[in-house]
Amino acid sequence: MNRRHNVAVVGGAATLLASAPLTLIFAGLFSWFLPIVFAVTIVVGIGMGLRTLRAPLPVVVLAQLVGLALFLTWTSASGGAALGVVPTGSTLSDFGALFKDASDTAATATIPVPESPGLIFVAVLGIGVVAILVDLFTIGLRTPALSGVPMLAIYIVPMAVMEDTVPWLMFIPGALGYLWLLLTDNIHRVRRFGRRFAGDGRNIDMWEPSPLASTGRWLTAVGVAVALLLPLAIPGVNAAGLLASFGSGGNGDGDGGSGGEGAVRVNPAMNLRGALTQDKTTNLLNVVTDDPNPGYLRLYVTNEQSDEGWSWGGDFGSGVSMAQVGQRQGYDPNLPGKQYKATVTVLGMRESSLPLYPNPDEVSVGRGWNFDPVTSMATSDSRNTENLVYEFKFTHYQFDEKLLRTAPPVDQGSVIFTENTRVDPIESIQKLAERLTADKPTVYDKVKAVNQYFSPENGFKYSLSTERGTLGTGIEDFLQTKSGYCQQYAASMMMLLRAAHIPARGVIGFTSGTKSQNVVQLTNRNYHAWVEVYFQGYGWVPFDPTPSGNVYGAAEMPWAPDSDTIDRSSNGASEDPQGPRGASGDPSLAGKDPLDPNMEGVLAGDDASAPKGPATWPYWITALVVLAILLAQPGLRRTSLRSRRLRPNGDGTASAHLAWRELQDLLIDYDYQGPPSETPRGTADRLVERPKLTGEAAEGVHVLATAEETARYSVHPPDDETADRLAGAVGAVRAELATHAGRTGRLRIILFPPSVLRAWRAAMSRGVAGTANALARARGRVRRLLTGLIRARGRA
Incomplete structure (x- = not known):
């Protein structure tokens, strides 16, 4: 095999090793990895073949791109292609459909994602382009160190899309491949110097094991170890993933009843917004329950507030054993309620908290899950809900206005009061809370007044595109613009209640969904946020301030009349003439199935101006600018060195040495360097012979040689006239050498000077x-x- 071909093959293998992190994203292996292997093989093979024919570098790169395009056409869009492989106009349409399929799958599926045709197409295209870049840097430009940039881009992909950290083991294959490539290239460079001999004079074949290779392997091992361990010594770098791998591995037992491996660290508020703004409806949960009206399904609970309303944090591994579920305190034993049971099948959700109805009594789930009696959340620091099936029993209490009006104020010295009434002193919110609750005789009447404030009659409207106000914080802006979605409604109510010294906390979970017989279907359209208020003797009672017209599956709460329907009765009771919540406000949602494809977009909030997520083009532009700056560094460094060396400094000896050093670097750049023992005069004579410098260039190289000899050996330094000619002499030699390099060679020397x-x-x-x-x-x-x-x- 040709020696450079050997380096090209190693470059292809290194690219495949660098694709190891993609195994975290896809659910399978062979359906996406085999096409990648074929694509990389085609790219490397085309490069080796054309270089054997001594084709110019641009031709090689263009042929590799064409080969990759033909392969993608044959494997992914051969229907409208000529002869099944030659792209046509319809092929481009097929490619566009594949990109859209990939985008839709990525937006709706959880990791690991299913192996859709669109995602496989994008993966093969991306790795194929990386293989072309690695081949270009390694063989075409002979700068294999730069091949690490596209290889690193592959590792960044799972870092950008995964909710939890990327395992450190996924770093090793790409690092080993990159160092293997550097080692192979440098061994090839050294072996170009000639044959090797043993210490006793014996001739050693070129491909026999080399001590240099052994040293390289040791350096490779040391380099990978240092790269993995260095973050441990850097303050502020989170190395928990590396350290955790040497621990016990969590509490999970590995069975399917415990859920997926690994905790999920995701901001529930961001997850809520992402689910509501998706164009596609995805079924997340199926719940089988004997409760005819189970209400809302809780997922996350928080009592932490921030300028934007609430914040999420805490240790998901904290809590007590699941065997202690149901030990509630502070509830009136005479409170009417009935126990029900539910079986949950997780279809498309990956969280570190179990969806549970309020007041769970018993939860049957695998090991690795803990229960927090304060929030009634079941969480894990080592498991997630992926493909999980579990059962639980819960008590559904029957609250009503009469009961809740008997609740006395919560003791201000209790833990519940102090932990759930903390609020930043914002003057506008404090004044609004005082105005809404003034002259209200009971805690319940105060809560109800705050809940009813968010009625459309007061100017509030539901919109997924929040408007920025002029007051500063997110909650103040919402209360000013009166436009937002469930998170803003719930967070605002929580802060107003806390400002009125009423314990309240935020909840994110699911509405009542679509019920057929005893099966409840919950989709991403059912993600919702609401408030729980603590009543002495009755515990935490849910209130939903969001107008129900745009909330699919909103549950009817007799003690908390819908804010879409203003209560004008003397005793606070209200009748909703349009029936259960979710049918009022927007008749188009009444009776609609969220899984009906014709409802796409309608169920996303009926807001044509709602954003589909933050714009990504600024990040792409920033990445391209950063990449351009990094790639320009070698050329900028070379220009800076040349400018400093040829700048007049008044010292003839120093000027001669600097000009000669510049000439030596020019010879390295244009591949005309000589042996270290060569004299200045010998260098000048050699350059006149090869590459046959003539005219000003030949005269200039002799000027440089004479000045260097004078600076080295003469008592007197070069005179001022000679020193003034040095910069022009270097310029003449450089211009003449450039004519022998060709256009591609000149570009390579400008961008990546050897x-x-x-x-x-x-x-x-x-x-x-x-x-x-x-x-x-x-x-x-x-x-x-x-x-x-x-x-x-x-x-x-």
């Missing part, structure tokens, strides 16, 4: 070698110390 890359590579090698030597010395000292201790113990 002299700079060689200097950087040497500096990196010295640093790595110094680190390895320091580790070896430390290991020797430890070994000697241990040996001395063992001997001392033996003598004793």
Whole structure:
């Protein structure tokens, strides 16, 4: 095999190793990895073949792109292609459909995602382009160090899309592939110098094992170890994922009844907004229950407030054993209620909290889950709900206005009061709370007044596109603009109640969904936020301030009349003439199935101006600018060096040495460097012979050689006239050498000058070698110390 072909093959293998993190994203392996293997093989094969024919670099890259396009056409869009492989106009339409399929799947599916045709197409295209870039940097431009940039981009993909951290083990294959590529390229460079000989003079074949390769393998191992362990020594870098892998591995037992491996760290508020703004409806849960009206299904609870309303945090691993579920305190034993049971099947959700109805009495789930009696949440720091099936029993209490009006104010010295009435002193919110609750005789009447304030009659409207006000905080802006979705409604009510010294907390979960017989279907359209208020003797009671017209599956709460229907009765009771919540306000939602594809977009909030997520183009532009700056560094460094060396400094000797050093770097850039022992005059004579410098260039190289000889050997430095000619001489030689390099060669030298890359590579090698030597010395000292201790113990 041609020696450069060997480097090309290693580059392809390194690309495949760098794709290892994608195994975290896809549910399977062969359906996406085999096409990637074929795509990389095609790219490497085309490059090897055309380089054998000595094709120019642009032709090689163009042919690789064409080959990748033909392969993608054949595997993904052959229906409208000529001969099944040649793209046509319809092929481009098919490609567009595949991109849309990939976007839809990525927006709605949970990780690991199903292997849809669109995602496989995007994966093969992306890895194919990376393979072309690696081949270009490694073989075409002979700068294999830059191949790490596209390989690193593959590792960044799961970091950007996964909710939890990427396992550190996924870093190792790509790092080993990258170092393998550098090692192979450098061994090839060294072996170009000629044949090797053993210490006894024996001739060594070129492909016999080399001590240099052994050293490279040791440096590779040290480099990977340092890359993994260095974050442990850097303040502020989270290395918990690395350290956790050496621990017990969590509390899970590995069975299917415990859920998926690994906790999920996701902001529930952001997850809520993302679910509501999706164009596609996805079935998340099926709940089988004997409760005819089970109400809302709780997922996350928080008593932490912020300028935006509430914040989420806490340790998901805290709590007590699941066997202690149901030990509630502070409830009136005479409170009417009935126990029901429910079986939950998770279809498309990955969370570290179990969806539960309020007041659970017993939960049957695998190991690794804990129960928090304060929030009634079942959470885990090592498991998630992926494909989980579990059962639980719960008590459905029958609240009504008469009962809740008997609740006395909560003791201000109790933990419940202090933990759930903390609120920042915002003057506008405090005044509004005082105005709404003034002259209200009971706690319940105060809560009801705040709940009814969010009525459309007061100007509030439901919108997924929140408006920015002029008051500063998110809650103040919402109360000013009166436009937002369930999170703003619930957070605002929570803050108003707390400002009125009434314990309240925020909840995110699901509405009552679509019920057929005893099966409740819950989709991403049922994600919702509401408030729970604490009543002495009755516990936490749910209130939903969001007008029900745009909330699919909103449950009817007799004690909390819908804010879409203003209560004008003397005793506070209200009748909703349009029936259960969810049918009023927007008749188009009444009786509609959220899984009906014709309802896409309608159920997303009926807001044509609702954003579909933050714009991504600023990030792409920023990434391209950063990449351009990084790629420009070698060329900028070379220009800076040349400018400093040729700048007049009034010292003839120094000017001669600097000009000669610039000439040596020019010879490295244009591949005309000579042996280190060559004299200045010998260098000048050689360049006149090859590459046949003529005219000003030939005269200039002799001027440079004469000045260098004078600076080295003469008592008198070069005169001012000679020093003034040095910059022009270097420019003439550089211009003449450029004519022998060709257009591609000149571009390569401008962007990635070999002299700079060689200097950087040497500096990196010295640093790595110094680190390895320091580790070896430390290991020797430890070994000697241990040996001395063992001997001392033996003598004793």
